[in-house]
Amino acid sequence: MENKDILNFNLQRFGTEGKRITGRLEVLINGQLLLNKEGATASGIGVSGEPAMELEPVMYDGGIAGFTEKPVVAKVEVTIIDREDVSLSSLAKVRENGTLIFRAAGGGKAYVADGATCTRNFSITGGSGETPIVFIAPYWTELVQ
Secondary structure (H helix, E strand, C coil): CCHHHHHHHHHHHHCCCCCCCCCCEEEEECCEECCECCCCEEECCCCCCCCEEEEEEEEECCEEEEEEEEEECEEEEEEEECCCCCCHHHHHCCCCCEEEEEEECCCCEEEEEEEEEECCCCCCECCCCEEEEEEEECCCEEEEC
């Protein structure tokens, strides 16, 4: 097979033709679009609408006997740009009352977490205004348009 044939075979096999990859992101808290830098991450994603559980295998001599569950918090780690129209104090006030949205910038897929809290303890980098922020919530709900 030639490279072109291999590529076409893989596109058909994995159904990737016309599928979007999550690239540019938007992070919103209570409807406010944050000025986020590239590299924001969402973690604690599991079954939509339920608290995420990390499964830990319980082993026996013959293999896996079952699993224990360890709760995992829904979390966003994002670096925003602090400028005069951004209130870090307002973000710090988000405590169990935030609606956090982590979505693809062009639409498509989004993860929504209600009851979000900002973990505070901000630091600001002079010159760039970069400010890392962490939000946590009980769980994510996945929305696909």
